[in-house]
Amino acid sequence: MNAPDRYERFVVPEGTKKVSYERDTKIINAASFTIEREDHTIANILRMQLHRDPNVLFAGYKLPHPLQYKIIIRIHTTSQSSPMQAYNQSINDLDRELDHLKNAFETEMMKFSRDY
Incomplete structure (x- = not known):
């Protein structure tokens, strides 16, 4: 079959950067970030987190090919911020939110396991 192995979807090849940054030459405060070996799951979460930032004018994503x-x-920000700052802030915010979710889940699991 012509389909690549399933593990190829998630393992970053040696010598390949996980995230690359490319500044837009036509629009001020705009850039594109290419994230290797990810799909709609991470892209949509990151896009929604970027939309929460008041300095982000536009945030969108695409998958070039299946x-x-x-x-x-793609991120476009106001002059008070930069795409790199918005990207880093959204990653840090998501990290904190997911850590909070994990801790809340573990706390509830501990309560549940004591009851039974």
């Missing part, structure tokens, strides 16, 4: 395992996230 057999290319990468996403391209």
Whole structure:
């Protein structure tokens, strides 16, 4: 069959950067981030987190091709911020939110396991 192995979707090849940054030459405060070996799951969460930032004018993503395992996230910010700052802030915010969710889940699991 012509389909690549399933593990190729998630393992970053040696020598390949996980995230690459490319500044837009036509629009001020705009850039694209290419994230290797990710799909709609991460892209949509990241896009929604970027939309929460008041300095982000536009945030969107695309998958160039179904057999290319990468996403391209495009960010356009106001002059008070930069795409790199918005990207880093959204990643940090998501990290804190997911850590809070994990801790809340583990706390509830501990309560549940004591009751039974």
